[in-house]
Amino acid sequence: MDDLTRPQPPRAADPVALTYAFHVFSRETMIRKLEGLTDAAQRRVALPSGATMLGLFKHCIHVERLWIAYAMGGLDVDFPWTEEDEEADWKVGPDETFESLVALAREEAARSDAVVPTLHWDEIGKSPRCVEEGLTVGWILTHLNWEIARHLGQMDVMRELADGVTGE
Amino acid sequence: MTETIIDEQGRTEPPRSGGPVEVVMGFHRFLRETLYWKCAGLTEEQLRWSPVPSGTCLLGILKHSVNVERWWIAQVIGGLDVEFDWTDDDKDADWRLLPEDTLESVRAAYEAEAQRSAQVLAGVQWDDAPKEAQAAAHGLNVGWVLTHMVEEVGRHCGHADLIRELIDGQTGE
Numbered sequence: 001m002d003d004l005t006r007p008q009p010p011r012a013a014d015p016v017a018l019t020y021a022f023h024v025f026s027r028e029t030m031i032r033k034l035e036g037l038t039d040a041a042q043r044r045v046a047l048p049s050g051a052t053m054l055g056l057f058k059h060c061i062h063v064e065r066l067w068i069a070y071a072m073g074g075l076d077v078d079f080p081w082t083e084e085d086e087e088a089d090w091k092v093g094p095d096e097t098f099e100s101l102v103a104l105a106r107e108e109a110a111r112s113d114a115v116v117p118t119l120h121w122d123e124i125g126k127s128p129r130c131v132e133e134g135l136t137v138g139w140i141l142t143h144l145n146w147e148i149a150r151h152l153g154q155m156d157v158m159r160e161l162a163d164g165v166t167g168e
Numbered sequence: 169m170t171e172t173i174i175d176e177q178g179r180t181e182p183p184r185s186g187g188p189v190e191v192v193m194g195f196h197r198f199l200r201e202t203l204y205w206k207c208a209g210l211t212e213e214q215l216r217w218s219p220v221p222s223g224t225c226l227l228g229i230l231k232h233s234v235n236v237e238r239w240w241i242a243q244v245i246g247g248l249d250v251e252f253d254w255t256d257d258d259k260d261a262d263w264r265l266l267p268e269d270t271l272e273s274v275r276a277a278y279e280a281e282a283q284r285s286a287q288v289l290a291g292v293q294w295d296d297a298p299k300e301a302q303a304a305a306h307g308l309n310v311g312w313v314l315t316h317m318v319e320e321v322g323r324h325c326g327h328a329d330l331i332r333e334l335i336d337g338q339t340g341e
Contacts, residue, residue, distance in 0.1 A: 009316070012309040015188035015294055022319045047330065048337050121188060136185040142195045143182075145315065146322030150341075153326020160220045 006032070019141040020116045026148045027064070027105065029168075030057060033155045034098055041162050042098055053158050054098060055090040060151050061105045062089040064112060067144045072137055073115035074126030177205040177340075188294045192314045193285075196237075199321045200278060203230055206328040207271055210335065215271060219334045226331055227274060228263045229324050234278045235262040236324075237285060240317045245310055246288035247299025 006028045009021035034042055034053055042054045062079055069075045080088040092101075121138040124130055130140070160166050173181040179201035182194030207215060207226050215227040235252050242248045253262035294311040297304045303313070333339050 009312065011307040011312055012295070013311070015311055015315075018311055018315055022315050026319065026323075047333055049333060049339050122185065124185075134184045136191075138186070138188055138191045139182065139184050142191055142315075142318065146195055146199060146318050146325070147341075149319045149322035150326040150329065153323035153328075154330050155326070156323070157220060157224075157327055157330040160222060164221050166222050 015121050016116065016119050016137060016141060019138075019145050020112070022145050023064075023141070023148055024109070026145070026152045027060070027109065030060060030148070030152050030155055031102060031105065033152070033159050036165075037159075037162060039097065043092065044162070046158050046161050051090065051154075051158075052092065053155060053162070054092045054096075054101065056151055056155055056158070057098075057101055057105075058092055058096070059089050060148055061101065061108050063147060063151075064108050064144065067140050068112040068115050069108070071125045071127040071130050071135075072119055072140055073111075075111070075115070177202070179205065188311060189289060189292060189314065192311075192318055193289065195318050196314070196321065197282070199318065199325055200233070200237075200282065202325050203233060203321075203328055204275060206325070206332045212270065214335050216265060217331075217335060219331060224263070224327055224331065225265075226328055226335075227265055227269065227271060229328050229331075230271075230274045230278065231265065231269065232262045233321055233324055234274065234281050236317065236320055237278075237281050240313050241285040241288050242281070244298045244300045244303045244308075244313055245292065246284075247301075248284075248288070 007021070007024055009018060009025055012018075013021065034057060037053070043052050045052055058080075062081075065077055065079065069077045080091075082088060085091075119137045119141075121136065123137050125135050125137065125140055129135065156166065175181060179198050180194075182198050183191055185191075186194070207230060210226070216225050218225040218228075231253065235254065238250055238252065242250045253264075255261050258264070292310055294309065296310045298308055298310060298313060329339065
């Protein structure tokens with residue numbers, strides 16, 4: 001896992017750009033955590049909660065969409081979850097593969113790349129929840145940073161359980 | 169936004185607005201308290217149990233995280249002369265548990281570290297250079313150090329999540 005091809009966060013930057021850069025680092029590391037496994041291993045249920053590596057990856061793509069495109073960008077975007085199935089973003093259909101989810105993550109990344117430079121640390125997010133609770137861009141980006149890092153940590157353990165591979 | 173909200177797991181919610189150092193440290197506290205929650209209600213044996221070949225266990229994550237905070241805040245930002253659990257001969261010694269390490273003793277060390285961090289960070293700004301010469305020479309600012317630390321501890325919370333789930337099925341963010 002030690003490679004230098006991941007985009008490294010800049011050493012000094014304004015808080016919006018820097019926090020997003022750390023998110024990007026986690027997103028790219030997660031993709032590498034899934035590489036080199038068979039499709040079956042990526043879909044294997046390894047935990048009592050029923051989580052799979054591919055399902056966790058799919059969830060993270062939609063977490064990014066929720067916080068960046070929807071909550072801060074104010075964009076009209078769709079999500080897999082519904083009132084009947086609030087965890088649909090964890091479920092991977094037979095037509096979805098690692099490759100198709102990487103493509104989805106790349107689309108989301110491009111949208112995030114366009115939204116983030118328009119943001120200021122102190123401004124309130126645009127979604128109804130952000131307005132109601134007074135959640136600022138600084139709060140949202142820092143939340144996203146740890147949430148995706150935390151899911152990456154879960155992925156670390158799932159990968160180690162799958163084939164013993166570890167690494168930052 | 170000075171109102172303090174404590175959630176069901178006993179964690180202080182991070183401030184919803186504020187300067188970047190304040191917001192990031194609010195999240196760091198939330199993650200530290202998340203690790204306490206993940207360690208709560210278990211036996212000493214469970215706290216030392218590992219499901220993986222690398223031997224990672226809940227109490228080891230907590231002990232390592234104390235050293236992580238000491239490194240980034242006390243040593244790098246504050247330029248203080250502090251001691252760590254790792255050594256030149258054993259760079260992973262901060263992950264290893266001594267017979268006398270308990271949840272109470274490691275938590276006490278973590279709380280003491282948090283107090284020292286608050287003193288170091290008083291009056292420190294995002295764009296300030298760290299006091300440690302090497303980090304300053306690399307061009308890192310305080311913001312990079314703190315944001316990296318939240319990413320690192322957040323990732324360790326993810327490790328703790330799965331180990332806890334494999335111990336007794338408890339999940340939750």
